[in-house]
Amino acid sequence: ALMNGGTGGGQDYASAEQWQKDIVDACHRVPSPGAGWCALWVSNVYSAAGFGSIGGNADDMYYRWCTSSDRSELKVGMLIAVDKYVTGGHAYAGYTSDGRPLSYHVGIYVGDGKVMDNVGSIRTVDLDEWIDTYGNYHTVKWGYANM
DSSP: OOOTTSSOOSOOGGGSOHHHHHHHHHHHHSOOOOTTOHHHHHHHHHHHTTSOOOOSOHHHHHHHHOOBOOGGGOOTTOEEEEEEEEOSSOOSSOBOTTSOBEEEEEEEEEETTEEEEESSSEEEEEHHHHHHHHOSSSOOEEEOSOO
């Protein structure tokens, strides 16, 4: 199975069940709660799709729900998160040994090799680009919340 360094992987939207598509539909419907609130947006999406609010920040979601980094297990509607990545901006998760700021981030896999997330606005990013950006310090992982 391909790991984070590979390309492709992840379930196609067309093969998703209706409940998974409900999560994706909510991704397109739920507005950004503002910059720095990636986890709140994810929680609002799950709530709007009928799966309850998740709670916690991206770091909490990573450790509670995201258990796989195997792309063959990446399914539509899963949280995709990292607990630490090197950022050019603010540090929310401390610093590297050489003083670079670390933060955390979470989005939702929407199928067809795409991730949606909140960065002050809602955007859609290629899975490989998302993993390259946020997997620069720790392993990006995924999983369903509240299931």
